Amino acid sequence: MYQPMLFLHWKQIRMVLALLVVASFGLPLLAVEGLGTPPGLDAGSLEAYRLVLASQTWAVFFPVLAAAIGIILGLSAWNWDHQLNHIYPLSLPLTRWEYTMLKMGAGVTLALLPVVGMWIGAHLATAFLTLPAGLNAYPNELTIRFLFAIVFFYGLMFAMAAGTIKTTIWVMGTFVGLVLFALLGNDLLANYYDFFVRVNVVDLFFEWMVEAPGPFQVITGSWSLIDV
Amino acid sequence: MNNAIELTHVTWKASKSFELRDISLRVPVGSIYGFLGPNGSGKTTTIRLFMGMMKPDSGGISVLGRPVPRDMKPILARVGYVPERPHVYPALTVGEQVKFHSSFYKLWDKGWATELMGRLHLDPGQKISRMSKGETGKLLILLALSQRPDLLVLDEPTDGLDPVVRRDVLSAILDYVSEVSATVFISSHLVHELERICDWVGVLDGGRLVAEMPMQQFKNGIKRIRVADAPEVPDNVPFTLLSRSQDNGTGSIETWVVRGWEPPMRHYFDGVGATVRDIIDLDLEEGFVELLRSSRPQHTNGS
Numbered sequence: 204m205y206q207p208m209l210f211l212h213w214k215q216i217r218m219v220l221a222l223l224v225v226a227s228f229g230l231p232l233l234a235v236e237g238l239g240t241p242p243g244l245d246a247g248s249l250e251a252y253r254l255v256l257a258s259q260t261w262a263v264f265f266p267v268l269a270a271a272i273g274i275i276l277g278l279s280a281w282n283w284d285h286q287l288n289h290i291y292p293l294s295l296p297l298t299r300w301e302y303t304m305l306k307m308g309a310g311v312t313l314a315l316l317p318v319v320g321m322w323i324g325a326h327l328a329t330a331f332l333t334l335p336a337g338l339n340a341y342p343n344e345l346t347i348r349f350l351f352a353i354v355f356f357y358g359l360m361f362a363m364a365a366g367t368i369k370t371t372i373w374v375m376g377t378f379v380g381l382v383l384f385a386l387l388g389n390d391l392l393a394n395y396y397d398f399f400v401r402v403n404v405v406d407l408f409f410e411w412m413v414e415a416p417g418p419f420q421v422i423t424g425s426w427s428l429i430d431v
Numbered sequence: 432m433n434n435a436i437e438l439t440h441v442t443w444k445a446s447k448s449f450e451l452r453d454i455s456l457r458v459p460v461g462s463i464y465g466f467l468g469p470n471g472s473g474k475t476t477t478i479r480l481f482m483g484m485m486k487p488d489s490g491g492i493s494v495l496g497r498p499v500p501r502d503m504k505p506i507l508a509r510v511g512y513v514p515e516r517p518h519v520y521p522a523l524t525v526g527e528q529v530k531f532h533s534s535f536y537k538l539w540d541k542g543w544a545t546e547l548m549g550r551l552h553l554d555p556g557q558k559i560s561r562m563s564k565g566e567t568g569k570l571l572i573l574l575a576l577s578q579r580p581d582l583l584v585l586d587e588p589t590d591g592l593d594p595v596v597r598r599d600v601l602s603a604i605l606d607y608v609s610e611v612s613a614t615v616f617i618s619s620h621l622v623h624e625l626e627r628i629c630d631w632v633g634v635l636d637g638g639r640l641v642a643e644m645p646m647q648q649f650k651n652g653i654k655r656i657r658v659a660d661a662p663e664v665p666d667n668v669p670f671t672l673l674s675r676s677q678d679n680g681t682g683s684i685e686t687w688v689v690r691g692w693e694p695p696m697r698h699y700f701d702g703v704g705a706t707v708r709d710i711i712d713l714d715l716e717e718g719f720v721e722l723l724r725s726s727r728p729q730h731t732n733g734s
Contacts, residue, residue: 207534214522283520290518293484295535296508 204297209309216279220313223272227317227349228324230268231342234261234428235328251335254429262426269349270422272317273356276310281364307361314353322346325428338429345428351421359418381408434493435460435582435614436481441490443480451476451638454490458616458631463608465625465646466618467719468635474618475515477635478586482512495582508536511575515586517567519559525570526555529577536578544577551599565596572600576607583607585617589624601628622716626650634722641726642690653718654692657709658700661685665703669696673725684708688721 213220234257284292292302325342334340363371385408393399413419436458444450451473458464468474479485481492483503492499494506519528525548533539548555551569559567568588575583583604589597605628608615619625625632626646633643642649653673660683665672671690678684692710700707713721 204534207531210527211520211523211531214527283522287518287520290484290514290516291520294482294507294510294512294514294518296504296506297535298504 205305205308208305209312211283212280212306212309212313215283216276216313219275219279220316223268223275223317224320226268227272228320230261230264231321231325231328231345231428234258234264235332251338254335254338255427255431258427258429261428265345265349265426266352266422268317269352270356272314273353273358274360276314276353277357277360277362278364280306280310280361285364303365307358310357310361311354314350314357318346318350318353321349328428332429334429337431339431340429341425342428345426348421348424348426355418355421433460434458435462435495436464436616437491437493438477438481439491441477441480441487441492443476443485443487445476449473449638451480451487454635454638454640456633456640456643458614460614461612462631463615463617463629464631464633465629466616466633466635467620467622467625468618469620469723472635473638474620474635475586478584478616478618482510482584483507508538509581511578511580511583513568513571513575513583513585513588515590517559517571519567519570519574521558521560523559524555525553525557525559525562528559528570529555529574532574533577538579540577540579543579544573547573547576547603551603565592568592568596568600572603576603579611581611581613583613583615583617585615587619588617589621590619597624604628622719623714626715634719636723636726639726642722648691649718650715652691652693653713653721654689655711655713655717655721656687656689656692656707657684657711658687659684659706659708661687661705662703669699673721688713688725690718690722 293299295302297305322342325340325345329340329342332340363374366374382405385405389399389404392404411417413423434457436456438454438456441454441456442450442452449471454477456477466474466477476485480487481494481499483500483506486500495509497506499506520531523531529544529548533541533544547553551573553566553569553573557566559570562570568591572588575585585604588604589600592600601624604615604617607613617625617629629646631644632646632649634641652670657678661675668689670692673688673690675685675687678686697707697710
């Protein structure tokens with residue numbers, strides 16, 4: 204049952220997925236293109252600085268790509284079923300949980316393709332690069348972070364897309380409502396309570412979102428292929 | 432288990448304008464049950480309720496002796512379902528869809544599926560999105576029959592199909608039923624189609640089950656009777672009086688449409704001083720129309 208479900212998702216997204224695999228493979232290569240120590244020259248401190256700076260500049264694209272892959276996979280997982288009003292899956296001899304898990308598993312399996320592309324690209328990009336002393340390449344670490352980020356965004360989008368448009372609007376609305384409440388509520392309460400002058404609820408909210416064990420922690424931190 | 436499908440006092444409300452009210456329905460095992468009703472009467476909703484796709488507000492449902500929705504997984508493994516509108520993935524080819532579908536059914540009959548594909552002139556390489564309505568209908572029948580189901584649930588399976596395709600589809604269904612003693616639940620508003628193949632009939636109108644009986648009884652028991660000097664208030668009638676109307680320009684002659692008619696009932700009219708002038712057999716469609724007319728509130732049909 205898993206294999207046909209995998210085939211179904213693959214059939215739906217194969218063209219886009221091929222592009223995403225190419226992008227995942229090419230991004231680490233682009234990140235180091237033209238870098239490294241020219242033959243015959245010592246890897247000096249200026250060269251090291253240039254490498255780290257370039258790597259950090261490109262680093263922003265990795266989580267963006269991971270998010271794009273996760274979102275596209277998550278949205279596409281339910282797309283056909285939404286179009287057909289879910290009648291077909293509901294008529295199959297599966298519990299709703301089984302169907303959902305099969306679908307989820309198929310998407311995660313497909314997500315491995317760009318991850319493998321990233322892993323190969325990252326290793327190729329750093330294999331022929333002579334790094335100055337003190338700098339290291341992190342192809343495996345970057346790939347693992349890339350995998351987690353894809354799975355996080357895929358899971359998020361898969362869960363949201365599983366419901367009706369009404370449910371998705373409700374979830375998004377709640378999130379926006381929380382942000383607005385944090386923004387407006389803090390200023391309002393600061394007029395009455397000193398605590399809200401000293402502590403910014405907005406900052407606390409976003410810190411909670413992006414720092415461990417916050418849900419968005421996976422996209423923060425170092426995404427550099429080359430770092431100290 | 433005497434009934435393949437059993438609904439007991441099922442109600443389900445969609446909105447102020449539509450609800451299923453107190454539906455009690457029994458589909459005997461091995462029968463071909465025709466579920467008749469005009470468009471919008473609630474046929475598809477009833478099917479979705481016993482297929483476990485929706486939960487009733489109240490009442491009980493069992494299919495193949497198991498409770499719905501609790502035991503849906505084993506139930507659906509034994510049910511072949513053809514919905515009102517095609518539910519298969521348009522981007523797949525016929526062969527891909529058949530392979531996908533087969534992986535969920537332990538009793539899938541590959542040989543029968545291949546045979547049906549040839550018999551129904553389906554091309555395994557053809558993309559579903561490029562198929563005509565008739566071809567898609569045939570594919571849905573193939574999928575449902577190749578599961579070797581104990582119960583076939585067909586929701587308007589031939590609606591919009593041309594006569595040739597319709598004949599192919601019905602013949603495939605009847606062949607299957609003659610080979611395996613499966614129960615068939617077939618909903619339609621095409622009365623003549625059901626008349627030929629069904630042995631039980633249920634009539635739904637405005638969310639209510641207005642009749643349920645063996646087809647033979649339904650076909651034979653509905654008559655149009657022309658009566659002279661009919662009593663103003665008929666008492667103790669041995670049949671169900673569906674409607675009565677004054678014949679134009681004939682003074683004392685009325686036309687009665689009755690259900691449950693049998694020849695000895697003619698004596699009733701002698702007893703009340705009336706005379707039977709004529710007894711006309713109604714075909715199923717006329718009977719169906721009269722039944723609906725009689726079941727609806729008087730102000731809606733003006734009679």
